[in-house]
Amino acid sequence: MVGARAAEAAPGTRVYAIGDVHGRLDLLDRLVERILADAKDRPAGLCTLVTLGDYIDRGPNSAAVLDRLIDFASPAIRLVALAGNHEESMLRFLDDISVGPTWLYYGGSETLRSYGVAAPRHADEPATLRRLQDELKSRLPRRHRDFLTGLPASHVAGDYMFVHAGIRPGVPLAAQARDDLLWIRDEFLRSEADHGKVVVHGHTIAPEAELCRNRIGLDTGAFATGRLTCVVLEAASQRLLQT
């Protein structure tokens, strides 16, 4: 349990965690540059960059954001990329057109366009949805599909647990349902319980990073605000880097 003492990263390590990118390659590049500079200025034993999911949809450059993450290579920092609900929706659409109307509306049309597929924001005719599904299947690079299907839903480091959306309060952290880790909102956000780890998450937009006792929220709505947020966790300290 974290209890009354301050949460700590594992000894000798530093974690950088980034909230929802949503197709904003420009902001991802700017923030990663700042992270690499920070790691160079302040050398640490083992540095990990955790990206909290929702790389695609809404913003203009989803495909290129996936390329960046897949190609990420740094001698100083290892990348742990987690799954978000938007990645899950895209994967579902490849197998099931019934999720299409909702996915398109919540930003999937921008992702399709980033792969060169002309997509409307609203479509519910099966023929249209099947055409979009076929076009995506033929244009989605194999390595993107492999990357998306391989994304884990959580990562633990020291007193911190990293997930896209949150956890279900009252359920042991090791027994959480993947659906909750990717989609949960109110039950988690309203909870003041000690979850045993401080939960670092994105998914729900707030105007500023939320540094709470039992959770750290990092989705600052980058696709619309231009502000992409990173928390730096090392020993008992928590600091922010932002675009």
Ligand SMILES: [Mn+2]
């Ligand atoms: Mn989300």
